[in-house]
Amino acid sequence: MKILVPVKRTIDANIHVRIKSDGTGVEQENVKMGINPFCEIAVEAALQMKEAGAVEEVIVVTVGQNVCEDVLRHGLAMGADRGILMETDQSLQPLGIARVLEYVIKKESPQLVIAGKQSIDSDNNQTGQMLAALLGWPQGTFASKIEITLDHVKVTREVDKGLRTLSLQLPAVVTTDLRLNEPRYLSLPNIMKARKKPIDIINASELEINIIPQLKTLKLEYPPKRNGGVRLASVEDLVDKLRNEARVI
Amino acid sequence: MGILIIAEHDNHILSESVLPVVSAATQLGKDITILVAGQDCHKVAEQAASINGITRVWLAEAEHYQHQLAEELAPLIVDQVAKGINHVMAPSSTFGKDLMPRVAAMLNVEQLSDITVIVSEDTFVRPTYAGNVMATVKCEGPVKVITVRTTAFEPVNVRDSAAEIISINAAPKLGVSEFVEGIVTESDRPDLNTARVVISGGRGLGDAESFKLLEKIADQLGAAIGASRAAVDAGYISNDHQVGQTGRVVAPELYIAVGISGAIQHLAGMKDSKVIVAINKDPEAPIFEIADYGLVADLFQVLPELSDALSK
Ligand SMILES: Cc1cc2nc3c(=O)[nH]c(=O)nc-3n(C[C@H](O)[C@H](O)[C@H](O)COP(=O)(O)OP(=O)(O)OC[C@H]3O[C@@H](n4cnc5c(N)ncnc54)[C@H](O)[C@@H]3O)c2cc1C
Numbered sequence: 001m002k003i004l005v006p007v008k009r010t011i012d013a014n015i016h017v018r019i020k021s022d023g024t025g026v027e028q029e030n031v032k033m034g035i036n037p038f039c040e041i042a043v044e045a046a047l048q049m050k051e052a053g054a055v056e057e058v059i060v061v062t063v064g065q066n067v068c069e070d071v072l073r074h075g076l077a078m079g080a081d082r083g084i085l086m087e088t089d090q091s092l093q094p095l096g097i098a099r100v101l102e103y104v105i106k107k108e109s110p111q112l113v114i115a116g117k118q119s120i121d122s123d124n125n126q127t128g129q130m131l132a133a134l135l136g137w138p139q140g141t142f143a144s145k146i147e148i149t150l151d152h153v154k155v156t157r158e159v160d161k162g163l164r165t166l167s168l169q170l171p172a173v174v175t176t177d178l179r180l181n182e183p184r185y186l187s188l189p190n191i192m193k194a195r196k197k198p199i200d201i202i203n204a205s206e207l208e209i210n211i212i213p214q215l216k217t218l219k220l221e222y223p224p225k226r227n228g229g230v231r232l233a234s235v236e237d238l239v240d241k242l243r244n245e246a247r248v249i
Numbered sequence: 250m251g252i253l254i255i256a257e258h259d260n261h262i263l264s265e266s267v268l269p270v271v272s273a274a275t276q277l278g279k280d281i282t283i284l285v286a287g288q289d290c291h292k293v294a295e296q297a298a299s300i301n302g303i304t305r306v307w308l309a310e311a312e313h314y315q316h317q318l319a320e321e322l323a324p325l326i327v328d329q330v331a332k333g334i335n336h337v338m339a340p341s342s343t344f345g346k347d348l349m350p351r352v353a354a355m356l357n358v359e360q361l362s363d364i365t366v367i368v369s370e371d372t373f374v375r376p377t378y379a380g381n382v383m384a385t386v387k388c389e390g391p392v393k394v395i396t397v398r399t400t401a402f403e404p405v406n407v408r409d410s411a412a413e414i415i416s417i418n419a420a421p422k423l424g425v426s427e428f429v430e431g432i433v434t435e436s437d438r439p440d441l442n443t444a445r446v447v448i449s450g451g452r453g454l455g456d457a458e459s460f461k462l463l464e465k466i467a468d469q470l471g472a473a474i475g476a477s478r479a480a481v482d483a484g485y486i487s488n489d490h491q492v493g494q495t496g497r498v499v500a501p502e503l504y505i506a507v508g509i510s511g512a513i514q515h516l517a518g519m520k521d522s523k524v525i526v527a528i529n530k531d532p533e534a535p536i537f538e539i540a541d542y543g544l545v546a547d548l549f550q551v552l553p554e555l556s557d558a559l560s561k
Contacts (some may be wrong), residue, residue: 016381026378038495051368088431095358095360117495120378123377124350124360124362125346126350126362127350128350129351129354130349130350130351133352133355134353139319139347142346142349142460144488160342160343162432162434162435162487163431164428164431165428165431166427166429167431169426177488178495179488213359214389215286215361217386217387220385221383221385223376223380226520226538226539228537229540229541230541230543231537231545233297236558239558239559242329242503248472248502248524249524
């Protein structure tokens with residue numbers, strides 16, 4: 001069995017993002033970039049299945065500019081077998097990305113796609129579900145546990161009111177939540193080895209896939225700033241303020 | 250032209266999350282339909298029909314809608330859109346986030362997640378980068394498929410209407426996914442999303458046992474209990490309590506953060522609360538930068554004292 005893991009390059013989770021002075025986007029120059037944390041969890045999940053013997057090959061794929069090769073190398077250094085870069089300079093939105101991934105899946109015929117549930121930049125939480133829709137496959141979103149059998153995958157999902165377990169016919173799309181696993185650290189020898197692993201580069205703009213954005217960003221702005229208030233000396237003070245000043249208890 | 254709202258429910262009770270979505274919908278137009286799809290869920294349709302401001306309820310009952318699986322609901326919704334719907338809306342709960350992208354892709358349109366402001370019928374504001382950058386986005390697709398951040402819209406609270414309930418045909422069963430089991434966290438406390446007061450614990454609590462200190466205060470205040478990711482990861486409390494960028498988003502009158510440092514991912518889920526209290530022993534903790542009232546102290550000392558002071 002083959003697993004395909006789409007990965008995205010995002011600004012590092014610890015960076016305080018700054019809007020560019022012309023308002024067209026966020027500052028990316030000299031900003032630390034890396035693999036989206038949820039995508040990293042997805043790679044780890046696929047590798048654990050491979051190590052358990054249920055899977056022969058793990059392929060990482062990304063859609064974007066050539067700089068995105070670094071997140072493929074990250075996946076390869078974790079242990080993925082090969083990478084595919086669907087290269088384009090077009091700015092991308094989830095449906096466009098899902099369409100490009102659909103193309104890769106038709107070509108590679110994996111039985112399972114494991115994707116991150118959301119990327120920490122656009123916070124959309126859409127691509128996996130859209131891909132499942134385009135393929136007509138079942139979807140197991142926000143997974144905290146995945147068990148694979150011969151022709152099904154059992155997915156425990158984190159939902160607002162607890163947990164929900166579904167059984168999906170393969171092929172299927174699964175998206176990962178934070179508690180699925182803890183991704184492994186990259187070792188130096190594995191980083192070296194990853195440099196030699198194959199990456200196919202396909203020009204996505206030349207394919208007959210509609211990736212033209214439908215959403216137009218008109219404006220970016222910071223949310224209203226909250227100012228810190230006062231430090232109090234005692235619990236009594238606190239209760240007094242909450243009762244008599246803020247009047248919330 | 251019409252607006253279609255997808256109701257979240259458990260075949261018995263309509264989720265409160267529909268109320269802010271109706272309120273958002275009324276900013277977009279007058280012809281509002283709520284779709285209730287489930288099994289033996291006529292009661293839910295009646296609850297939906299009582300919400301003021303809506304025009305009608307569509308009721309689709311079938312065995313394969315019992316668990317509201319996205320695979321089964323999406324084709325049903327797509328069928329309805331052909332009836333002249335130009336906005337499809339759902340709450341940005343895990344239910345809406347699971348379902349709506351699937352609907353959008355089947356309609357060949359991009360989807361708008363977690364909108365907080367309606368600028369016009371095709372332009373919306375939504376948070377990105379953990380709520381640190383608000384994006385105003387214009388949607389050029391013929392149908393707008395939207396999830397609504399429920400804390401950003403005042404819920405419709407008048408429910409004395411009786412809109413028409415119309416039964417509609419179910420779409421054929423796809424049968425590619427099956428519900429196995431659900432573990433619902435039962436609690437007598439108010440729901441995180443609608444609670445007036447939320448008290449949340451972080452890694453500083455140290456263990457699951459210490460969360461009991463929070464529970465006592467929660468009961469005194471009628472509060473819901475939240476948590477940071479670190480507290481959930483460490484197993485102090487179950488996942489459905491996680492507040493933040495990738496958990497629940499809350500905006501209560503009062504949010505009390507105990508032993509939480511205030512990482513941007515946590516702030517993303519609570520910084521729109523009206524009053525924020527931080528209790529942390531580290532005076533440098535970033536949570537103090539957004540707290541209205543800060544107490545630099547050991548939580549193990551503060552919590553029992555707070556409980557005593559509240560009972561006075
Ligand atoms: C992709 C991604 C998504 C994430 N999503 C979320 C999310 O949705 N929600 C979320 O919360 N986090 C999320 N995080 C994690 C986030 O970055 C932080 O790691 C997390 O919020 C830290 O939790 P904490 O504040 O409880 O722990 P810590 O940062 O360890 O803080 C513990 C605090 O407790 C204080 N403390 C310790 N002992 C005491 C005591 N005795 N008395 C008083 N104070 C004490 C300490 O001073 C410290 O400030 C996410 C991270 C990533 C990368």
